[in-house]
Amino acid sequence: MxxxxxxxxxxxxxxxxxxxxxxxxxxxxxxxxxxxxxxxxxxxxxxxxxxxxxxxxxxxxxxxxxxxxxxxxxGTAKYAQLQAVLEMARRHLGENLKRGDVMSQPETVRRFLQSQLRDQPFEIFACLYLDNRHRVIEFRELFRGTIDQAAVHPREVVRNAIACNAAAVIFCHNHPSGIAEPSAADEVITCQLVQALALISVRVLDHLIVGDGICVSLAERGLLPAVCPPAGETHRG
Structure with a gap:
């Protein structure tokens, strides 16, 4: 009918x-x-x-x-139309995120990061750069890796923080496996980044791991360090 x-x-x-x-x-x-x-x-x-x-x-x-x-x-026309709709949805979430202090809207932050990273077939490490009132300056994808690891270079994170004139940051990366539990290597690189950014007085507010339908916060788990070993390059597994 x-x-x-x-x-x-x-x-x-x-x-x-x-x-x-x-x-x-x-x-x-x-x-x-x-x-x-x-x-x-x-x-x-x-x-x-x-x-x-x-x-x-x-x-x-x-x-x-x-x-x-x-x-x-x-077909191709429908595919192009769909991609346009999905991109509009991601941008809509991004616009919502720019309204005020991100620390007062944690669910909006999670939805935005999931829309950016959840269905990626490879690991991506990205960062939300914030001003001194915790408003979003910019979201930047920094590193891409294979399906199970990405090389994260603290000097590049610091360089981008300076370029954005950021006062604080929120890190994020996805686990293509869908399991959002932080690994020991995730904690190590977070320590190194906290240490590196402290040298330029930029605060790390959180590191979020995006999985399948879930977004895990290292800060909420009590895994966001205050004192860390010297910064350097490493790999996350």
Whole structure:
């Protein structure tokens, strides 16, 4: 049955307008994005098929261009449209983060960092540079590694802090395995970075590890050091 033949209360677009986006299922939200179906399948049916085929909305949205375009009803134009939507969502979170003291909005910080790092297939070490009122100056990706380690150079972190005129920082990196538990090596590099930044009077407020659906704070775990060994280059495992 065509969606236009459904009662108004059941059509995804009309339902969104009358009840809000939170009332829609993943398939209904995806159907609005798709707009049209394929022969024999309306947009909602096609959306359900795609979600079942790829194991859910998150995995579908994380497909490579080649994988995405292989699915029926999808193609390069839809892929470009989707990437634009996802980037707008990330920028929206970034704009929200710039409103005031980040220490007063820890959940917004977590959501932003997860949107940037969670689904990356390799490890990324990044930093939020903050002013003396803990407002965001800039988010910078600093280092990329293999699937299980990234080389982190304290001198580069310090150089970027000076370039941003930062008074404080929040470090973050992802674990592609999805397990967000901090390793001993994570604690070591945090110590080295705290020590290096102390030389230029820049405070380290936290180091967050992004996993699958979770973001672990070293500060909340009591693992953010005050006194550390001399800084130097190392590798995180």
């Amino acid at each position: 065509r969606i236009t033949d459904w009662p108004d209360s059941e059509r995804p677009r009309e339902k969104l307008l009358s009840q809000g986006p939170g009332s829609l299922s993943d398939a209904e939200l995806l159907a609005i994005f798709l707009r049209t179906g394929i022969p024999g399948r309306n947009a909602v049916d096609l959306a359900r098929d795609l979600l079942a085929q790829h194991g859910g909305l998150r995995k579908l949205l994380g497909l490579s261009r080649q994988e995405f375009c292989r699915s029926p009803g999808l």
